[in-house]
Structure formats: structure tokens, C-alpha cells
Amino acid sequence: MTLDDIRAARRQLAGRIITTPVHELDGPMVEAALAPGTRVLLKLELLQRTGSFKVRGALINVLRLTPDERRRGVCTVSAGNHAIATAYAASCLGSSARVVMPASANPLRVARCRLYGAEVELAPDIHAAFRRLEEIRAAEGRALIHPFEGPEVALGTGTLGLEWLEQAPDLEAVIVPIGGGGLAAGLSTAIKLLKPGCEVIGVEPFGADTMYQSRVAGRPVGIERVATIADSLGAPFALPWSFARCQAHVDALVRVEDAELVAAMRFLMEQARLAVEPAAAAATAALLGPLRARLAGRRVGVMVSGTNLDAGSYARLIAG
Ligand SMILES: Cc1ncc(COP(=O)(O)O)c(C=O)c1O
Incomplete structure (x- = not known):
């Protein structure tokens, strides 16, 4: 994946996605929470069409069919989030979508998929959902729009890296959440191509640490059970394409507890007026927790990757 490839992907997305803003956090409470001199630039991809970055890869995928x-x-x-993005991409581009979601999926997400015209099927859990997907694919010959694997996904997230560095060229480190690793794979590739000295750090919840376990094993592996409030980061396994890019371009991986995700959700609400789902608070949680000292005094990009959550669930989560 070259910079020219990523630029071509961006031209394909022109007019179809939003250039999301970068917002610098400041104020005495922010300073008190961070190590001295750290500057924070939030990338507000939660304002993206469909509510998450996933639409970038979904559109590229469908445009290239x-x-x-x-x-x-x-x-x-x-x-x-990827189901919503795929439903949207299919509806914009004259296709049709069938999506399988775990039964635990937030009802607002299911409703959004249906509003974009997708046929939604619920499976008992994420492992069963992947199995059901294979049956649908085999029976109907539909193209798989993978949630986190392959060049088209990474080209989409590569456009996000390109955009972020154009908006904030002096970034010294960026923190990104990792589920299956499609976001980190494309974004880190773009960042290392443009600015090799910019550190890229991935974050996973302890209860869904597939990329961390894969790095330890030296190959993509799966986890038996996904157990985190950050359901969007609950990929049950890593896959070779994104794993290889993360191995090459993600400098470090850290893990956070669910309680740290909740604290970061509260922090984003109180300091930036952002109501985010747990996955989108992961990078902030890492900066406030395991990365606080390591990134002291640096200019740090923090990915706020998306949000699709109903008000009641959000209120229950931040109430603790
Ligand atoms: C809001 C949000 N953040 C981060 C991620 C992680 O992306 P990936 O699975 O490509 O690592 C997802 C995945 O669905 C997501 O929905």
C-alpha cells in the first residue's frame, strides 16, 4: 500500500465522506489529568457519516466491486458500526446488504442498519455471527465487506491517517483503538509513510486483546471469549493482512480495563462535551492511564473513532 494508493482512495471518497475536525483539548482540568506539557489533538471521527470511520473502508470496498x-x-x-457503514455504502451505491450482528448489539445500531435498507440477522454471539456470515455468502454469492481485513479496508483507514497529518502535521504520536486491526493497519501505514518519526500506539481492552495476544504469539490468533463493554472492539480473532501491517507499523500495544474506558468516557463528556461509546474512549483511556508518563510533553493525536449508542445505554455506562 503506497501513498499514491491512499491518495487515489481519497479521491474516490471525495464528496462521499466528511473531513472530520481535529479538536485540541485544553483547560486546567485537562492539564491536571495529563503529564506536564502533553498536548492532545482529538480526531473527531465520531462526526463522520454513519457515526464512525468504518464508512471510509465500506465505501471503498463497494465502489471497487x-x-x-x-x-x-x-x-x-x-x-x-461496520454493519451501519456497510448498509449505508450499499444504499448509496445501488447495492443491497445483509448483515449479521450479535444479539447483544445495541438496538440503535440494529435500527440504523434497517433504516439504510439492510436485512439484519441476529446471531447468539460474535463467533456464531461469523459462522452465519459464511453460510449467507455461500448461499447467495454476496461480496463480503470485511469489517477489518484486507487492502480496501486499510485504504479507507489510510485516508484517515493522511487527513489527520495534514490537519496536524506536528503530531509526535497517535493513539488508536484496535478491534480487528483494520483501523490501525491503514492509519499506521499512512502515518509511517508520511512521517516515520511519529509513534503509533494501539489500544485494546483486556477483555478483547486479540492483537496483543497475536503479537505475543508472533502470528494472528483468536480469543475464546470477548468480555468488555467496548463491544466495537470485540473482534474474536486477528487476520493475516491487518496483523502484518500492525506488526510493521504499530510501535506499541497497550491494554486498558473497562473501568478506565468508563473514566475516559466521563472525561470526554466533561472536558470536550463528547458523548462517546466505550470503544471510542479507548485511546483517551490509554493516554490518561498506561501511556500518561510515556507521552509526557509530546503532541499526541487521540482517535475518537465513532459512536453509535442510544442515550439510555450511554447514561447507564457513565453512571457506572
Ligand atoms: C468506534 C470504533 N472504534 C474502533 C474500532 C476498531 O476498528 P478495527 O476493528 O478496524 O480495529 C471499531 C470497530 O468496529 C469501532 O467501531
Whole structure:
């Protein structure tokens, strides 16, 4: 994946996505929470169409299908944000989508998929959802729009890296959440191509640490059980393409507890007026926790990757 490839992907997305703002956090409470001299630039991808960065990869994927493939339709599996993005991409580009979601998916996400015209099926859990997806694919010949694997996904998230560095060229480190690793794979590749000295750090919840376990094993592995409030980061396994890019370009991986995610959600609400789902608070949680000292005095980009959560669930989560 070259910079030219990422620039071509961006031209394909032009007019279809939003250039999301970068917001610098400041104020005495922010300073008190961080190590001395740390500057924080939030990338507000939660303001992206469909509520998350996932739409970048979904659109690239559907745009690159042949007319016949588009006619046959697409399918995917997701805890929500990618399902919504795929449903949206299919509806914009004259295709149809079938999505399989775990039964625990937030009802607002299921409703959003249906509003974009997708046929939604619920499976008992994320492992069962992946199995059901394979059946649908085999039976209907639909194109798989993968939630986190492959070049098209990474080209989409590569455009996010390109955009962020153009908006904030003096970034010294960026922190990104990792589920299956499609976000980190593309974003880190773009950042290392443009600015090799900028550190890229990935964050996972302890209860869904597939990339961390894969790094320890030296190959992509799966985890038996996903147990975190950050359902959007609950990929049950890593896969070779994104794993290889993360190995090459993600300098460090850290893990956070669910309680740290909740604290970061509260911090983003109180200091930046942002109501985010747990996954989108992961990078902030890492900066306030395990990365606080390491990134002292640096100019740090913090990814706020998306949010699709109903008000009641959000209120219950931050009430603790
Ligand atoms: C809001 C949000 N942040 C981060 C991620 C992680 O992305 P990836 O699975 O590509 O690592 C997801 C994945 O769905 C997400 O929805």
C-alpha cells in the first residue's frame, strides 16, 4: 500500500465522506489529568457519516466491486458500526446488504442498519455471527465487506491517517483503538509513510486483546471469549493482512480495563462535551492511564473513532 494508493482512495471518497475536525483539548482540568506539557489533538471521527470511520473502508470496498457484484449485493458481520457503514455504502451505491450482528448489539445500531435498507440477522454471539456470515455468502454469492481485513479496508483507514497529518502535521504520536486491526493497519501505514518519526500506539481492552495476544504469539490468533463493554472492539480473532501491517507499523500495544474506558468516557463528556461509546474512549483511556508518563510533553493525536449508542445505554455506562 503506497501513498499514491491512499491518495487515489481519497479521491474516490471525495464528496462521499466528511473531513472530520481535529479538536485540541485544553483547560486546567485537562492539564491536571495529563503529564506536564502533553498536548492532545482529538480526531473527531465520531462526526463522520454513519457515526464512525468504518464508512471510509465500506465505501471503498463497494465502489471497487464490479457492476455484477454490486447487483448481487454485499454481506458482513459486525457488532454495529461496520454493519451501519456497510448498509449505508450499499444504499448509496445501488447495492443491497445483509448483515449479521450479535444479539447483544445495541438496538440503535440494529435500527440504523434497517433504516439504510439492510436485512439484519441476529446471531447468539460474535463467533456464531461469523459462522452465519459464511453460510449467507455461500448461499447467495454476496461480496463480503470485511469489517477489518484486507487492502480496501486499510485504504479507507489510510485516508484517515493522511487527513489527520495534514490537519496536524506536528503530531509526535497517535493513539488508536484496535478491534480487528483494520483501523490501525491503514492509519499506521499512512502515518509511517508520511512521517516515520511519529509513534503509533494501539489500544485494546483486556477483555478483547486479540492483537496483543497475536503479537505475543508472533502470528494472528483468536480469543475464546470477548468480555468488555467496548463491544466495537470485540473482534474474536486477528487476520493475516491487518496483523502484518500492525506488526510493521504499530510501535506499541497497550491494554486498558473497562473501568478506565468508563473514566475516559466521563472525561470526554466533561472536558470536550463528547458523548462517546466505550470503544471510542479507548485511546483517551490509554493516554490518561498506561501511556500518561510515556507521552509526557509530546503532541499526541487521540482517535475518537465513532459512536453509535442510544442515550439510555450511554447514561447507564457513565453512571457506572
Ligand atoms: C468506534 C470504533 N472504534 C474502533 C474500532 C476498531 O476498528 P478495527 O476493528 O478496524 O480495529 C471499531 C470497530 O468496529 C469501532 O467501531
